[in-house]
Amino acid sequence: xxxxADFLVAFLLGILPGLAIxxxxxxRFDRPYVDHTLFxxxxxxxxxxVGLVFGSIASVLALNLPRSDIASLLTALAATILFEESFxxxxxxRRSYRGRFDxxxxxxxxxxxxxxSGVVAAAWLSRxxxxxxxxxxxxxxxxVSLGLANADTGALIGFGAxxxxxxxxxxxxxxxxFAHGAFLLPFLLRVDxxxxxxxxxxxxxxxxxxxxxxxxxxxxxTLPEEIRRELRREKRRAAPRG
Numbered sequence: 001x002x003x004x005a006d007f008l009v010a011f012l013l014g015i016l017p018g019l020a021i022x023x024x025x026x027x028r029f030d031r032p033y034v035d036h037t038l039f040x041x042x043x044x045x046x047x048x049x050v051g052l053v054f055g056s057i058a059s060v061l062a063l064n065l066p067r068s069d070i071a072s073l074l075t076a077l078a079a080t081i082l083f084e085e086s087f088x089x090x091x092x093x094r095r096s097y098r099g100r101f102d103x104x105x106x107x108x109x110x111x112x113x114x115x116x117s118g119v120v121a122a123a124w125l126s127r128x129x130x131x132x133x134x135x136x137x138x139x140x141x142x143x144v145s146l147g148l149a150n151a152d153t154g155a156l157i158g159f160g161a162x163x164x165x166x167x168x169x170x171x172x173x174x175x176x177x178f179a180h181g182a183f184l185l186p187f188l189l190r191v192d193x194x195x196x197x198x199x200x201x202x203x204x205x206x207x208x209x210x211x212x213x214x215x216x217x218x219x220x221x222t223l224p225e226e227i228r229r230e231l232r233r234e235k236r237r238a239a240p241r242g
Contacts, residue, residue, distance in 0.1 A: 006127055007120070013139050014119030018112035018147040021211075022048070025108045025151060025219060034231065038223070039105040047106045050091065051113020051150075058084050058114065059121035073188065081177045084114055088154055089170050092161040100162055104222035107158025111150030118150075119143045134193070141200040142187065148207035149180045155214045162222050180207055 022044075029038040058080060065076035088110055097103045122142060129135045153173035160169020181188075183206050186199035220228065 006123075006130060009130065010120045010123030010127075011116070013123055013136075013143050014116035014147075017140070017143045018116050018151075021144075021147050021151050022109055022112050025155070025215065026105055029105065029219075029223075038227070039102045043102075043106050044109050047091075048109035048113045051110040051115075051154075052117055053113075054087055054091075055084075055114035055117025056120075058087075059117050063121060063125075070189070074185075077181050077185075077188065078178075081174070081181060084150075085153060085157070085170065085173050085177060088114075088157045088173070089166065092154075092158045093166055097158075098161050099164060101222045101224055103162045104155055104158040104219060107154030107156070107161075108151045109154075110158075111152070111154030112147055115143070115146040115150040118146050138187070138197060138200055141197070141204060142184075145180070145184065145200060145203040145207060148204065148211050149177060152176055152207055152210045152214050155218050159218050159222050176207075176210055 026039065026044070027033065031037060061083070062076060062080040065079060066072045067076055088107065091097075091110060092103055092107055097106065119139065119142060123130060123139055126135050126139065130139075153176055156173045156176070157169050160166055160172075163169075180203055183203035184199055187196045187203070190196065191199070220231075223231070
């Protein structure tokens with residue numbers, strides 16, 4: 001039976017990589033990089049908490065879906081993805097979020113929270129061998145993969161909400177999650193090594209490419225033009241002169 005210590009280890013496996021992704025994503029939009037923080041800290045941590053709660057519900061539902069063969073596993077995976085991304089869509093398109101440029105930023109912690117709960121569920125399924133080095137290593141890679149995937153789609157859906165492009169952003173997020181699920185499928189099927197490790201690693205590679213796009217284009221692209229001009233001026237003033 002899993003102990004409190006096992007749960008703590010599982011939670012840390014999920015939350016630590018997630019917090020690193022969150023910090024990397026938002027640090028450019030906080031002091032000292034800008035004169036004033038471009039997002040609300042309360043909404044960031046509130047979105048993280050909401051993601052954790054919702055992710056727990058989604059994980060419980062996913063664990064109770066039949067997984068007796070490949071077809072049922074694919075159905076469970078598809079249902080979980082659609083459920084998670086639909087929730088992000090609804091949450092980030094509420095009246096107090098829709099049309100705000102900073103909504104894009106809040107999609108990242110929302111996704112990180114959901115990913116953390118998914119990692120905890122995966123660790124619970126692997127609790128018998130949780131402390132084996134190969135299990136811990138795979139769970140760390142899985143945590144990074146799931147964290148990046150959910151941060152990517154959270155930002156994409158948040159960006160769509162900020163631009164009032166609901167359907168387009170949702171479809172892009174779904175494509176990213178299904179492609180990620182395809183890379184991750186051998187890992188989820190618990191195939192023998194080294195194929196499970198290769199599956200997890202390639203899924204990280206895929207979502208890292210998407211994250212590079214999100215980091216370079218989506219997150220700064222959500223800012224109003226006047227703020228972007230101000231940031232460019234600050235960057236030029238801060239650049240060393242030869």
